[in-house]
Amino acid sequence: MSSGRSAEEPGADQRCEVEHEPDIDASAIAAVARTRAHGMHYFGQILGIRPRPADGGPTGPELAPDCSVTPGAVPPVALAALADLAMGSAVRTAVGDGRRLGTVTMALHHIAAVVIAPVSSAAHLVWIDEDQRHALARVDCIDARGVLVAAGQGWFTSLPAPTGVPLRPLPWEFDELPAVPPVAADELEHREQAAVEATRRAAGRARTRGTSVSEELTALDWDATAPEGTARGSLRIGPEMTNRVGHLQGGALYGIGLAAAARAVGSLDGSADRSAALVPADGSWQFLAPGDGEALVAEAVVRRAGRRTAFASVTLTVDGRDVGAGQFAFRQHAAD
Numbered sequence: 001m002s003s004g005r006s007a008e009e010p011g012a013d014q015r016c017e018v019e020h021e022p023d024i025d026a027s028a029i030a031a032v033a034r035t036r037a038h039g040m041h042y043f044g045q046i047l048g049i050r051p052r053p054a055d056g057g058p059t060g061p062e063l064a065p066d067c068s069v070t071p072g073a074v075p076p077v078a079l080a081a082l083a084d085l086a087m088g089s090a091v092r093t094a095v096g097d098g099r100r101l102g103t104v105t106m107a108l109h110h111i112a113a114v115v116i117a118p119v120s121s122a123a124h125l126v127w128i129d130e131d132q133r134h135a136l137a138r139v140d141c142i143d144a145r146g147v148l149v150a151a152g153q154g155w156f157t158s159l160p161a162p163t164g165v166p167l168r169p170l171p172w173e174f175d176e177l178p179a180v181p182p183v184a185a186d187e188l189e190h191r192e193q194a195a196v197e198a199t200r201r202a203a204g205r206a207r208t209r210g211t212s213v214s215e216e217l218t219a220l221d222w223d224a225t226a227p228e229g230t231a232r233g234s235l236r237i238g239p240e241m242t243n244r245v246g247h248l249q250g251g252a253l254y255g256i257g258l259a260a261a262a263r264a265v266g267s268l269d270g271s272a273d274r275s276a277a278l279v280p281a282d283g284s285w286q287f288l289a290p291g292d293g294e295a296l297v298a299e300a301v302v303r304r305a306g307r308r309t310a311f312a313s314v315t316l317t318v319d320g321r322d323v324g325a326g327q328f329a330f331r332q333h334a335a336d
Contacts, residue, residue, distance in 0.1 A: 024213060025196070027069055028196040029183055030066075031045035032196065033182060035192075036180075036181075036183065038178060039170060040085075040244065042192070042242075044249070046213075046214075047081055048064050048065030048117070049061050049062070050063075050064050050172075051171050051174075059172050060089060060123060061086050061170070061172050063079070064118040065117055070214045073116065075211075075214055075215045075255070077215065077255025077258070078214045078255075079115060079150055080250075080251035080254040080258075081255070082251070083141060083150060083251065084106060084249070085251070086141075087103075087123045087137035087153070090125045091128070093125060094135065099167070100158070100159045100160070101158060101159065102290075103156055103250040104154075106287070107154070107283065108283050110150055110283070111148055112148075119144070120141070122139065122140045123137055123138065124137065135155070139151065165245055192239075194240070195238065199240055202219070202240075205219060217252075218241055218255055220256065221234055230299070230301045231263035231298070235295075236295060237295070246292060248323070253287065253316060253323070257283070257285060257316060260298040261300045262312075262328075265310045267302075279330060279331060285324060286325050286326065287323070293319035294319060297317050299315050300313065307332065308332040309329065309332070310329070311328070314326050
């Protein structure tokens with residue numbers, strides 16, 4: 001199969017050179033239109049996960065965000081979403097397009113402290129059992145500089161498709177990518193409108209905090225009374241962060257966990273220098289149950305911290321039910 005963006009569509013690095021104020025509403029509605037035409041889910045579309053351009057190389061996803069969504073470096077949550085989708089597609093090469101896969105565990109090694117879009121992925125199937133129910137895949141992520149910025153692996157399981165939810169191929173799994181009919185703002189369905197409004201709120205937070213929409217889509221409201229060396233945060237789950245069957249997307253879960261771990265490490269007494277110098281090194285996440293519900297709570301605790309390394313554990317619950325647990329490591333980063 002071969003698929004990709006048209007030659008006329010610019011990459012993320014080209015789009016960010018446009019000399020006008022980024023229009024987050026236009027980006028959000030365009031993500032809705034792509035979701036309708038190409039499948040996947042709004043979360044992946046708004047992050048800018050697209051088919052790799054058809055250049056004779058392997059097909060697969062790449063991360064090429066609009067500058068209104070990610071104006072600077074790529075945050076870990078977007079990188080994790082790309083890795084999760086790429087590995088899942090590698091498994092589907094064996095089990096067939098349109099199959100529903102659940103991520104059981106995902107490990108991601110954060111090799112580069114700064115990741116520059118566009119980011120391509122190279123994933124492959126490592127092992128699959130005879131019944132095609134369990135599989136292991138690996139992925140490498142390469143950024144715009146040609147640098148290996150992340151490497152990961154994940155266990156996946158094949159699940160029955162939910163009743164009444166068609167699972168179309170993902171955009172890079174089409175033989176020919178369908179055209180994208182335009183969508184007007186007054187034509188949005190309820191969930192689409194909710195996703196666009198959530199993206200608009202994320203843009204407001206990003207302007208205030210100096211972050212990006214891609215980070216703020218899954219930003220937690222932090223408990224300021226959490227003890228030193230811990231973090232506790234919560235968020236309301238909405239359609240802007242869910243997958244094709246309405247559960248929290250795997251990369252979003254991993255990214256939320258990593259954000260909680262980083263918050264706990266940064267809360268340590270006298271850690272101003274440490275938190276500025278420590279960057280994510282490694283994460284290992286277990287997807288205990290689907291993230292379907294209304295309210296998510298993340299709790300993190302530092303296990304050990306020094307000047308060069310730190311380690312933290314995280315648990316996530318949705319409506320009081322455990323949905324994920326992970327371990328994260330941070331390393332010292334020397335400025336270039």
